[in-house]
Amino acid sequence: MxxxxxxxxxxxxxxxxxxxxxxSLRAPGFLAPKNIDSILNDTCALIIVALGQFMVILIGGIDxxxxxxxxxxxxxxxxxxQYNPGIPAWLLLPAGAAIGAVLGMATGSxxxxxxxxxxxxxxxxxxxxxxxxxxxxxxxxxxxxxxxADYLAIPSAPFLGVSSMIWITVAVIAAAAVFMxxxxxxxxxxxxxxxxxxxxxxxxxxxxxxxxxxxxxxxxAGLVGVLWVSRYGMAHSETAAGFELQTVAACVLGGVxxxxxxxxxxxxxxxxxxxxxINNALTVVNFSPFYQMAIQGxxxxxxxxxxxxIDRKNQMRLVARRKI
Amino acid sequence: xxxxxxxxxxGADLGDVSQGVALVDESRLIQGRLGRGARFLGFFLxxxxxxxxxxxxxxxxxxFLSPVFLDPTNLLDASFNFTEKAxxxxxMIFVIICGDIDISVASIIALSSxxxxxxxxxxxxxxxxxxxxxxxxxxxxxxxxxxITRLDIPAIAVTIGSMSLFRGIANAVLGDKAYTKYPSDFxxxxxxxxIGGVVPFQLLVLVAVAGAAALVLNRTVVGRYVYAxxxxxxxxxxxxxxxENVRLGIFAVTGLLSGLAAVFLTxxxxxxxxxxxxxxxxxxxxxxxxxxxAIAGGKGNVAGVIIAIFLLGFMKFGMGVINVPGKVMNIVTxxxxxxxxxxxxxxxxARKKALLNRIVP
Numbered sequence: 229m230x231x232x233x234x235x236x237x238x239x240x241x242x243x244x245x246x247x248x249x250x251x252s253l254r255a256p257g258f259l260a261p262k263n264i265d266s267i268l269n270d271t272c273a274l275i276i277v278a279l280g281q282f283m284v285i286l287i288g289g290i291d292x293x294x295x296x297x298x299x300x301x302x303x304x305x306x307x308x309x310q311y312n313p314g315i316p317a318w319l320l321l322p323a324g325a326a327i328g329a330v331l332g333m334a335t336g337s338x339x340x341x342x343x344x345x346x347x348x349x350x351x352x353x354x355x356x357x358x359x360x361x362x363x364x365x366x367x368x369x370x371x372x373x374x375x376x377a378d379y380l381a382i383p384s385a386p387f388l389g390v391s392s393m394i395w396i397t398v399a400v401i402a403a404a405a406v407f408m409x410x411x412x413x414x415x416x417x418x419x420x421x422x423x424x425x426x427x428x429x430x431x432x433x434x435x436x437x438x439x440x441x442x443x444x445x446x447x448x449a450g451l452v453g454v455l456w457v458s459r460y461g462m463a464h465s466e467t468a469a470g471f472e473l474q475t476v477a478a479c480v481l482g483g484v485x486x487x488x489x490x491x492x493x494x495x496x497x498x499x500x501x502x503x504x505x506i507n508n509a510l511t512v513v514n515f516s517p518f519y520q521m522a523i524q525g526x527x528x529x530x531x532x533x534x535x536x537x538i539d540r541k542n543q544m545r546l547v548a549r550r551k552i
Numbered sequence: 553x554x555x556x557x558x559x560x561x562x563g564a565d566l567g568d569v570s571q572g573v574a575l576v577d578e579s580r581l582i583q584g585r586l587g588r589g590a591r592f593l594g595f596f597l598x599x600x601x602x603x604x605x606x607x608x609x610x611x612x613x614x615x616f617l618s619p620v621f622l623d624p625t626n627l628l629d630a631s632f633n634f635t636e637k638a639x640x641x642x643x644m645i646f647v648i649i650c651g652d653i654d655i656s657v658a659s660i661i662a663l664s665s666x667x668x669x670x671x672x673x674x675x676x677x678x679x680x681x682x683x684x685x686x687x688x689x690x691x692x693x694x695x696x697x698x699x700i701t702r703l704d705i706p707a708i709a710v711t712i713g714s715m716s717l718f719r720g721i722a723n724a725v726l727g728d729k730a731y732t733k734y735p736s737d738f739x740x741x742x743x744x745x746x747i748g749g750v751v752p753f754q755l756l757v758l759v760a761v762a763g764a765a766a767l768v769l770n771r772t773v774v775g776r777y778v779y780a781x782x783x784x785x786x787x788x789x790x791x792x793x794x795x796e797n798v799r800l801g802i803f804a805v806t807g808l809l810s811g812l813a814a815v816f817l818t819x820x821x822x823x824x825x826x827x828x829x830x831x832x833x834x835x836x837x838x839x840x841x842x843x844x845x846a847i848a849g850g851k852g853n854v855a856g857v858i859i860a861i862f863l864l865g866f867m868k869f870g871m872g873v874i875n876v877p878g879k880v881m882n883i884v885t886x887x888x889x890x891x892x893x894x895x896x897x898x899x900x901x902a903r904k905k906a907l908l909n910r911i912v913p
Contacts, residue, residue: 290708292834342894345847347653347708351834352886359883367877465879476712486706518727518826522720528713529699536703 237483237495239534244502251509258512265390269383271504272397273452275497277471278478279404280332280445282496285479286421287441288488289346292472293335296357297449299467301327302457303361306370309379317378321396321454328450329443331357336442340435346442354472362465372461382458393455400448405493413440422489477524478503481531502527599844600856602896606888607863614870621870628750632742632820634865635754636661636813636829637836638858642765643806644840645857649769649782650799651849652707656696657810658832659718664688664814666722669731669824678738685815686808692718693807697800707803715833722826731824742820754816761809766854774798782849838885839864842892864888 252258277294284291301324309320331353338349372380383393408414413436419427420437428434457463482499484491506527510520615622640657647654664685671684692714699710744753769775777798780788789795818824843860845852864885871881 338890342890343897344890344893348841348847348889348893351838352889354834355838355882355886359879359881359886362877362879363883367879473712473715477716480709480712486709516724516727519724520720521716522724525713525715525717525720529710529717532705532709532713533699533703536705 237492237498239538240481240483240495240498240502240531244498244505247502247505247509251505251513255509255512258509263508263512267501267504267508268394268397269391270508271500272383272393273456273471274474274478274503275397275500276400276448276452278475278482278496278500279400279493280448281472281475282404282479282482282484282491282493283408283417283441284346284445285476285484285486286417286488286491287437288421288424289339289438289441290350290476290486291332291335291442291445292347292350293331293354293357294445294449294475295468295471296354296361297328297331297446298453298456298471299361299463299465299469300331300357301325301450301453302467303364303370303463303465305454306375306379306457306463307365309376310370310374313376317376317382317458320379321382321451324454325447325451328453329447331450332443332446333439335446336439339442340438346438358465361467365463367465370457370463375458375461379458380461383455384459393459396451396455400451401493401497407444408493413437417441418489474503474524477528480528483531483535499531599896600853600859603843603856603859603863603892606892607859607866610863610867610870614866614873617870618873621873625750627866627869628752628755630866630869631755632752633869634861635752635758636817636820637832637839638758638861638865639754639761639813639816640806640810640832641836641839641843641857641861642761642854643802643809644836645765645843645845645852645854646769646778646802647707647806648837648840648845648847649778649849649852650802651782651785652700652799652803653837653847654696654707654711654803654806655833655837656692656711656715656718657806657813657836658829659715659722660689660692660807660810661814661817661829661832662722662826663692663718664811665818665824665828666725666731666826668734668814668818670725672734672738673731676735678735678741681734681738682741682815685818686811689811689814690804690808693810694800694804696807697803700803701796701800719826719830722824722828726824726826732822734819734822738819739822740819742816742818754820757812757816761812762854762858769854774801778802779850782846782851838889842889 248259257263277298281291281294304327305320305324308315308323309317335349335353338344338352339346342349344352383391385392387395408417416427416432416437417440419430420432420434424434427437453467456468478500479491479496480486480499481502482491482495482497484495484499503524506523507520509515510517510523611622620626644654644657667688668681668685671681676684696707696710696714699705699714700707740753742754745751746753746756769778777788777793777795780791780793781795781798785795814829817829821828839860840852840857841847842864843852843857845857867884867888868881871884
């Protein structure tokens with residue numbers, strides 16, 4: 229129990245609970261099941277993409293191409309749907325994930341085989357992918373009346389009273405947790421991020437780890453691209469613009485170290501939920517939505533500063549305990 | 553017992569040293585065998601000359617595609633589109649050589665522009681507006697630097713946060729409104745010409761900033777400190793380099809020059825909107841990296857970045873002349889960034905392989 233409270237994520241959990249309490253004092257509807265359902269639905273995209281981002285950050289990298297990948301698979305599947313309405317809509321989900329995985333692999337090979345730093349490789353593919361989205365439909369939008377009803381219903385289709393969007397998210401969270409904790413590839417990602425030299429000497433393949441994290445990140449972004457476009461019923465070249473930094477911010481808020489090697493799936497989940505709760509709270513308590521960005525920025529800075537201070541204190545305590 | 557051991561160790565060291573000398577000799581041998589042709593090739597393989605050749609190619613291609621491209625007045629006017637970014641690229645060279653990054657620069661523009669807009673609304677004169685723009689930028693940069701250096705947080709984490717915070721403040725204050733009330737002589741800064749009415753005033757300022765950046769980087773102690781920090785921060789610290797203060801100063805100056813860019817941009821477009829300069833941070837970083845500054849730090853110079861600025865600037869201008877949409881230009885920029893980094897590496901690897909083949913048998 230004591231160990232539980234010392235974990236980094238606990239600060240965010242406590243702040244999340246405090247936030248929920250405060251908001252529900254002013255707007256009792258905030259914690260109603262219906263509103264919680266809408267918070268979760270709004271946050272699913274962030275959670276899934278942030279989990280991919282998390283793995284890239286774990287190896288000390290960053291993937292800025294995720295939002296462009298979302299726009300890419302969203303546009304691609306919307307066009308497939310528009311011109312071949314006969315293809316079952318649910319097939320577009322794995323199709324989007326596959327396209328995303330290929331895009332992620334491309335970024336990954338620039339890093340693993342081209343030796344480009346992740347930030348540069350993903351800045352490059354970010355502009356290229358978004359450019360291709362523009363070219364794909366000659367700059368035009370795909371609007372809801374050009375999509376089939378089945379396609380638009382993908383994220384909201386209910387199963388056991390909960391939307392498929394949430395089911396997919398739960399599945400992804402479970403898969404990510406299993407991958408990170410129980411598979412050798414997942415442990416290799418941690419090992420590689422914690423101490424690159426040691427991991428290399430222990431036989432971890434640098435190229436393999438880099439390819440794995442970027443492919444997963446692309447795959448998850450690709451999957452979300454389909455959900456995003458079908459949810460909002462709109463595919464255009466500005467889809468999810470700026471979303472890549474939100475995913476990084478969710479990781480940072482969840483206690484993932486930008487230097488790599490430390491962070492958990494649970495932390496990312498909580499970090500993303502915190503953003504979802506804030507965004508929803510602003511509308512519930514009738515705050516101007518224009519304050520959203522400033523509050524986000526403040527929360528990120530507050531989170532990293534407090535995380536650093538807590539880490540420092542823990543380290544001082546460890547040093548003090550050491551016998552000299 | 554320990555003394556002879558130590559002697560032994562010294563002996564071993566000497567052996568290593570002589571081996572080192574042998575290695576050096578071998579490398580000289582390789583150099584000698586390179587011959588004039590290879591040395592000539594070597595010159596063309598420096599990053600700057602490669603970029604310059606690319607630049608010439610872009611100029612030639614553009615003038616074939618459009619007869620109006622190679623007009624001096626046109627080219628000078630085209631510089632308006634990238635001067636502000638170029639001004640920020642100068643301190644960004646220092647930031648990246650130090651191994652840091654600052655992705656909040658475009659948001660600092662929004663914040664500076666916001667305060668200038670408020671002052672303009674209140675009827676402030678041009679000199680006051682300029683001072684406000686610069687001071688807000690400086691303070692914002694100083695804020696970043698303090699968090700990064702005093703709390704030892706990675707620069708990317710801090711500037712992701714301040715990026716949202718700074719632009720968020722502009723969003724919160726402005727909402728969907730815009731400030732457009734500026735004194736009439738304020739427009740000169742971003743739109744005016746100097747030297748016989750042909751050279752944009754902004755471009756002159758960029759030349760001055762670039763000159764100062766080159767001078768500081770190559771001819772001052774601080775410049776040497778920057779390379780030392782980028783190559784090995786710990787070693788630099790132990791050598792007595794005031795690492796944290798140098799980095800703090802660099803972030804503050806980056807803020808200051810972002811403020812200067814905000815002055816020019818606000819004056820050029822004559823209004824302040826919350827989405828002003830959005831997405832510029834990535835353009836600026838792309839330019840700096842294309843200019844040969846290593847993102848891992850420790851390497852780079854001003855000349856390469858200047859060539860990269862004009863290369864990208866005129867490439868986009870040329871594509872604009874033949875009506876290529878902005879999003880498609882981004883594809884070209886992205887590919888160029890990858891090719892510019894991969895190509896010299898591939899050539900270098902091939903050259904080494906060829907050399908080895910020539911020496912080994």
